[in-house]
Amino acid sequence: MADFVQQVVSGxxxxxxxxxxxxxxxxxxxxxxxxxxxxxEMATFATYIAWSLMDRGLSYWPAFALTLVLAFIGGAAxxxxxxxxxxxxxxxxxxxxxxxxxxLLNGLTGWLWGAEVKAFDSPFxxxxxxxxxxxxxxxxxxxxxxxxxxxxALWAFFRFTTxxxxxxxxxxxxxxxxxxxxxxxxxxxxxxxxxAVLGAVAGMMAAPTLFLDPTMMLIVLIYAFAAAVLxxxxxxxxxxxxGLTLGVLLNLLGxxxxxxxxxxxxxxxxxxxxxxxxIRPQGLFGHAVVRRx
Amino acid sequence: MPLLxxxxxxxxxGPIRALHGVSLTVDEGEVVAILGANGxxxxxxxxxxxxxxxxxxxxxxxxxxxxxxSPEGIARLGIAHVPEGRGLFTELSVWENLRMGAxxxxxxxxxxxxxERVLGYFPWMEKRRDQQAGTLSGGEQQMLALVRGxxxxxxxxxxxxxxxxxxxxxxxxxxxxxxxLNDEDGLTVLVVEQNATIALETxxxxxxxxxxxxxxxxxxxxxxxxxxxxxxYLGY
Numbered sequence: 001m002a003d004f005v006q007q008v009v010s011g012x013x014x015x016x017x018x019x020x021x022x023x024x025x026x027x028x029x030x031x032x033x034x035x036x037x038x039x040x041e042m043a044t045f046a047t048y049i050a051w052s053l054m055d056r057g058l059s060y061w062p063a064f065a066l067t068l069v070l071a072f073i074g075g076a077a078x079x080x081x082x083x084x085x086x087x088x089x090x091x092x093x094x095x096x097x098x099x100x101x102x103x104l105l106n107g108l109t110g111w112l113w114g115a116e117v118k119a120f121d122s123p124f125x126x127x128x129x130x131x132x133x134x135x136x137x138x139x140x141x142x143x144x145x146x147x148x149x150x151x152x153a154l155w156a157f158f159r160f161t162t163x164x165x166x167x168x169x170x171x172x173x174x175x176x177x178x179x180x181x182x183x184x185x186x187x188x189x190x191x192x193x194x195x196a197v198l199g200a201v202a203g204m205m206a207a208p209t210l211f212l213d214p215t216m217m218l219i220v221l222i223y224a225f226a227a228a229v230l231x232x233x234x235x236x237x238x239x240x241x242x243g244l245t246l247g248v249l250l251n252l253l254g255x256x257x258x259x260x261x262x263x264x265x266x267x268x269x270x271x272x273x274x275x276x277x278x279i280r281p282q283g284l285f286g287h288a289v290v291r292r293x
Numbered sequence: 294m295p296l297l298x299x300x301x302x303x304x305x306x307g308p309i310r311a312l313h314g315v316s317l318t319v320d321e322g323e324v325v326a327i328l329g330a331n332g333x334x335x336x337x338x339x340x341x342x343x344x345x346x347x348x349x350x351x352x353x354x355x356x357x358x359x360x361x362x363s364p365e366g367i368a369r370l371g372i373a374h375v376p377e378g379r380g381l382f383t384e385l386s387v388w389e390n391l392r393m394g395a396x397x398x399x400x401x402x403x404x405x406x407x408x409e410r411v412l413g414y415f416p417w418m419e420k421r422r423d424q425q426a427g428t429l430s431g432g433e434q435q436m437l438a439l440v441r442g443x444x445x446x447x448x449x450x451x452x453x454x455x456x457x458x459x460x461x462x463x464x465x466x467x468x469x470x471x472x473x474l475n476d477e478d479g480l481t482v483l484v485v486e487q488n489a490t491i492a493l494e495t496x497x498x499x500x501x502x503x504x505x506x507x508x509x510x511x512x513x514x515x516x517x518x519x520x521x522x523x524x525x526y527l528g529y
Contacts, residue, residue: 176380181368181397
């Protein structure tokens with residue numbers, strides 16, 4: 001039983017990382033109507049910035065906060081400079097641009113920081129807490145806490161601020177937004193900035209266990225896709241629930257189903273993705289899209 | 294000087310010309326109607342005014358050229374557009390839709406001042422402020438779209454086919470409210486309507502569009518007597 005709880009907690013911790021990145025995908029999907037394939041590389045790039053800041057002697061939390069600010073600026077800048085020129089093109093064009101961005105950022109990361117693996121500090125002590133007879137890892141709790149706090153802050157922003165309302169309105173009906181005077185382009189840039197912040201949090205939380213190298217988030221992005229599709233690609237709540245569910249599911253399968261182990265985790269995630277697309281394409285919380293043809 | 298003036302405005306959707314040189318004026322404090330059959334260019338005229346379609350020709354609002362401005366820039370000058378099909382934020386609540394109407398004026402505080410006054414016309418709206426807009430009935434959505442336009446305190450309100458798909462009693466109610474806003478607050482309105490009977494009762498002047506051009510224009514009373522208008526649009 002104690003072991004089971006430990007597995008669940010550590011599943012929630014990895015799930016929270018999936019959830020953050022999945023939420024970033026959903027944010028951009030709702031604003032721009034495409035899946036941003038470069039989301040993982042944006043996160044990796046931001047994590048390298050955090051590494052560099054700490055390498056120059058900054059301590060963890062200031063480096064963390066500064067990285068979030070830089071990630072926001074970078075994400076918004078990418079929208080303005082790279083996405084905006086193709087904004088009104090068919091969706092496939094934007095998708096290809098994001099794939100190009102993936103390759104570009106990946107190359108840039110390798111060029112700037114080199115391809116060798118770097119260790120990345122964790123802000124949390126490598127200890128366990130005794131919670132009612134169960135030893136839970138402080139790392140796991142910390143990761144879960146940081147990711148959930150970020151998600152909660154974002155939710156409060158969308159729910160309680162006028163700017164958040166405007167961003168929801170733009171996602172719901174861009175044309176009507178322009179007609180009430182909203183500068184839609186800047187709201188899209190803001191959305192990309194926030195998505196980049198979420199990605200940066202995911203990257204910095206994943207780096208201590210995955211270690212930092214230019215392809216660090218590649219696999220995490222696939223898990224995030226699976227999580228976003230599981231929850232419903234247009235549902236922010238779905239992304240969070242999907243991410244946590246997937247994290248726990250994979251961890252339990254790896255721990256208790258012998259033939260899954262750690263090698264078959266990725267295929268299992270892809271199986272989940274496939275099953276959701278076949279059985280319930282709109283995911284757990286998404287809206288079914290009905291198109292007349 | 295008129296508040297709004299269109300001089301020889303041309304507009305096209307791709308290769309298809311929708312407006313072949315429309316000229317019209319709207320003075321401050323007037324209610325003006327644009328009448329015409331389906332495809333005559335009524336909606337395109339409104340879309341040209343609020344910058345949603347590329348145009349040639351001159352469009353001036355309050356003395357400024359607005360022909361090549363963005364829709365959001367034009368909205369910020371004080372032109373509120375209540376689009377055909379209502380254009381609500383269907384996933385947002387009634388109240389959030391109203392907040393969006395006032396968003397360029399600074400949101401909540403400005404809205405509260407106006408809300409009480411405007412909601413006086415629609416008591417049901419106050420009670421159902423947390424309901425999702427997409428779940429309202431057609432008439433309610435139309436009224437919400439109207440109020441959302443009003444809380445921006447526009448200098449000019451553009452109404453696109455407010456009667457579309459609504460029951461006759463609701464249409465009367467809606468036009469009665471527009472009339473009252475014009476009488477009491479001096480609101481300037483340009484309304485596009487297929488229902489010529491009710492539009493001519495409310496408006497002081499009207500333009501009749503035919504295939505992208507103004508065919509007839511004049512005082513409403515005059516047009517009600519005009520034989521061609523009577524036969525084609527009033528049905529007697």
